[in-house]
Amino acid sequence: MEEKSKKNERFIRIQMKEQDPQVRNANFKEVPFGYSDEEAIIEAKRCLKCKKPLCVQGCPVEVKIPEFIGLVAEGKFVEAARKIKETNSLPAICGRVCPQEEQCEIKCILGKKGEPVAIGNLERFAADCEREKGEVALPEMKPKNGKKVGIVGSGPAGLTVAGELAKEGCEVTIFEALHEAGGVLVYGIPEFRLPKEIVKKEVEYLEMLGVKVVKNFVVGRTETIDELLNGSGYDAIFVGSGAGLPSFMRIPGENNIGVYSANEYLTRSNLMKAYLNDANTPIIRGKRVVTVGGGNVAMDSARTALRLGAEESVIVYRRSEAEMPARNAEIHHAKEEGIIFNLLCNPIKIIANEKGFVKGIQCIRMELGQPDDSGRRRPVPVEGSEFEIECDVVIIAIGNKPNPLIPDTTPDIEISKWGTIVANEETMTTSKDGVFAGGDIVSGAATVILAMGQGRVASKSVMEYLSTK
């Protein structure tokens, strides 16, 4: 009997304890508390240490998963963090925001009979241990090679490239347009999902490696890529400027007061700290907030609205839950916190009062028809099913387009019809000599880890390129 229950235990994951949903929906503190040492060790011991670990294949940056988990199981937490850092310079961030369930964890053999090992939770645990114990150490650094590399944007792609190239001995400078480094990690992802202190620490770690971070510098405006290459003496440039241009729906009333792009809403709350009561940057704290969209950003927005005091926070999405691009964990968290999901429903008009302030959104019911180009069933409007939702804030979270500033100011770089920079997937080289690109400016709008994966690939090509110069 005992034997059998042990066997079963192997298939059951240690859940990370979380703030109670009804408490956390009114504060900005992080949702999960993290593992205790004991919990981490028990969870780590579930790993089968496969000879050919499939999980590693699922990871865009090939974290040495069984090895670091083995170290956690032995109680060597700091060593575990360093093992991860051999291929991933931002583990505390990845442990929190990577979609592990569709990358490493989905490949875990344990998942065939039970729950896969909580790789993400363990990654987060190890990284937090190292940071909290103040045991962040410098990795092995190659001697200075005298090469200057400029990096455009301090988001996940840029930070990854910066870390890799600094270790290789390059003199690395990151140019950030905003007044804080981190890109989407600081302006987009809310505090309750990724504490800003962690991003700050990761940036400080890069600075320890010798990376220079220049804020308030808009490449394309303050200096163009050509000026960096020719006048300022950079040997290579990596562009990780992201997909920062918000899409709107082009429906009537979209410019009424109280209609925000998710970017603006989250930037006001996160970067400009409007969630604090004495902040200098205002945000409209709606009583009834409608967020349009079904991705992680929509979940972040709707959950932020609750925390800013909304009595009702509603998600409006034109397809069904199965098609939602958001992570299951995010949808689950949102539901627990009381977000109302209005699915198969599409906005057609935003209504305002006489002063231009939003007072409602008109929607139409949808049903799923034949699959479209994306393979998902196309939503079609149900005639005569229009209805109105009363609200005072509308957040449009239907995606972002690449920022056009670099394409516009770099005449000889090849751009796709979607406005992304064309880069070779295997090398991340662009059509312009000495210029590499990765992250959302290449992929459109994807994930933090994909951006980091491309950053790693790009770092290798940058080194190859520099060696030929």
Place this chain on the structure above:
Amino acid sequence: MNTILKKEQLAPQVVRFRIDAPKIAQKRKAGQFIICRSSEDAERIPLTIANGNASEGWIEIIFQVVGAGTMMLAELNEGEEMFDLVGPLGKPTHIENFGKCLCIGGGVGIAPLYPIVCALKEAGNEVTTIIGARSKDILILEEDMKAQSTQLYVATDDGSHGHHGFVSDVFNNLIAEGNTYDFSIVIGPGIMMKVTTDLTLKAGIKTYASLNPIMIDGTGMCGGCRVTVHGETKFGCVDGPEFDASGIDWDLLLQRLNSYTEFEQQAREKETCKLEGV
């Protein structure tokens, strides 16, 4: 970096900073703006560059103290640094030799108009400038404008200086006298731009206006500064700040500028108390 080299009170509530900013000074063109923050938790304030000198490495900004953000900014003194300063942002004014140009500025809108007047003059245009303010004591840059313009006309609402009335009256008079213009640019408070561009367009003059929508990042990221031009949504920060006045939805712009009136009122009161030590 970003040190305030010179601080001047141009008029009650109107301040000019000369800032050490060699990179921006070198790149800036007429019509472009910067975003600055006075301290760590301050708002990001967009301000059009009012002047600059590439070889000496400085730029100038002129702002009116209207809200908590500008109050905090005005607290900075010579020798102190701007906490954050980024630019130049936005598209530069399209400058060419149009022939006869008309530049109309109202209030602190005269400040961003100044580099445009200079650039148009340098491109060989004959520049007629009309500037206006509520009253003589808050009229700025009259001498500078006189030096750069072929003709300068001044109007004040209260008649304390120049024509008694609005810049639009002066414009009407010039047209009535039979003057013609090939190009015009209007910068000032929203309502002044709405009224004035309506007149210049009716007179058949190609007209641009420099808009001042509420914005945060200034690089196209937030979309807060969206304006409707010729029925299309544009971003003030990256598509502008200047737009063809014949397509601007002024009512929408004016409405959106009121997004945070209530909040601003509270912030102003709080900041006033803080400054007065209450």
